[in-house]
Amino acid sequence: MNTVSAPSVSRWPAEVLPLFERAITCEYASLTRSGAPITWPLTPYYDPGATTVDVSTGLTYPAKAERARRDPRVALLFSDPTGSGLSDTPVVLVRGLATVRDADLQANTDLYVRRVLEKLPQTVTGQPWFLVRRQQWYWGRLWIEITPLKILWWPAGQLDAEPLRWDAPADVTAPPSDPAPEGAAPPPWAAPPADWRPGADRAMRLGHPVLTVRDAEGWPLPLRSLGVERVDDGFVVRTGALGTAAAGRACLTFHDHPEVFTGQENAAFVGTATPAAGGVHVRVDRALADFSLPTGRFSQLRRFVSSGRKLTPRLAHEAARRHQPVPVVRRPE
Template identity: 80%
Template sequence: MKAPAVSVLPSAVLPIVERAITCEYASLTRSGAPITWPLTPYHDSGTATIDVSTGLTYPAKAERARHDPRVALLFSDPTGSGLSDAPVVLVQGLATVRDADLQANTDLYLRRVLQKMPQAVTGQPWVVVRRQRWYWSRVWIEVTPLRILWWPGGRLDLEPLRWEAPADVTAPPSDPAPEGPASPGWAVPPADWRPRADAAMRLGNPVLTVRDEDGWPLPVRSVGVELVDDGFVARTGPFGAAAGGRACLTFHEHPEVFTGQQNAVFVGTAGAVPGGVHFRVERALADFSLPPGRFTQLRKFLSSGRALTPRLAHEAARRHQPIPTVRKPG
């Protein structure tokens, strides 16, 4: 049965879900390893899903969810939400990938961004925004919550409150998978993870993601972190103290007014140690930070655009659709 077309979220979590600038989105690779990236969440009043998006030119987050729809959203950073004493909220749910109408996706993304973060295009001539089709062309991931845990006031030292969806709630199927081979990777990860680790330590406490006993991705905000020879030791509080197995460690930060973000993501293995979790790094993932400063961002966008624009036609063709046009709302 399809989830009901009304908000099923507990009222205590609605403010942060609706107003958060970023959440930590966790999905599973084909080998079952969790990967977690910060994304902007969107929840429309009267709907049953929490939505995130990824670029058509870098759709790996969506393709992982299409292959295994078990995903998680962690709301653990209230920066920019305007909320004080916000809860930390963990949502585990089923993903529905939407890419059957790329033009509608692009229109929706631009409209939602302008509503939530208008500064993203402030000061840019519209002709420049239109040329950034490689960025604005979108795949949507709609997440139907099945379980929600939250820690009032962000008190991770306490037991969370819990909500479960009715047993008959499920998610609609994803749109059909695109045909043919996906575009190859475009961003080169660093050969040595250690310089990225030094930079990551300036970004605050990371999110550790493992798999829970039922195989779902389980992201947990740490309450402290230490850099060690082979990785990190993170303190996670009681809820994440027994974490183990394949894991991801995600650092990120952004200012109150979202004008850029810094992130560093590592994959490896986790094991419980006294007082925390020992995360052994295998490698760092490619850097997708957007540094502050209009000139620096423009240079980054130009560089990314040169690498990603050739992928736009290929990914649209795989879905038998034209390249979307960036259209100004209203």
């Protein structure tokens, strides 16, 4: 593996910066309380010159942030350039420390509205602003700021080749997260399917998945697969050289979205990975709840109304746990 020297954290490899700025999705991996990896596609946000790459999650569904607050070891994988306008992009893996920000929910929400309108304006195009304001359950946000400690990248996405590597200076660390909220978190708002198999059949239409295991040091390690085969008890995935010995508790994440981001299909499964002939065998224990967003305007509105009914009652509860008022959705000046 070729190592690139780095005199300061602000001097990340130039090859990866366009993806940090323009990628519509990356795969965000964190660890559960029991140490199992969970990976979901999220939109990354990076401001030129910043020392973190940021993702967000809803105030009403804070599990991604709470996992990072308990264990700040996280990873970002930039492996799907769809919608970025970039070509011949590298695949980029970031290992870093997470800092959860929820001490100012109104500032968080204002920042999210501004960033979405700048990066994904089509997601609100055609919606009257009074309808956007009513979707507080969605726009109320927690931010997760990731300080990179190690960056691996495969030029032109050649995953069978050795990656290049950048390491942060030894004294780089991340600031602590804001204090954890008081009281118990609410139960999950969406139930996972009782049978994972129908979702697995649908997932096979979404392209090659991302396999996440833990590396030798215990960090989540998401890897874009080179192929996938459906088998009776799960999947066999083919990985690059970095993942040939993948083993242990695993998450397999499929997702897809159009070039102009107007929706997204997701499917994720957790189970156990073992090396096998032809790749890595993932025996599936269960599917995770489906958070897909349909692309049609009518279907999307129907999904938002349905989700809003379930999540709006959680809004005041989550704000109260943080001793703050419910944030309002404000149009940027």
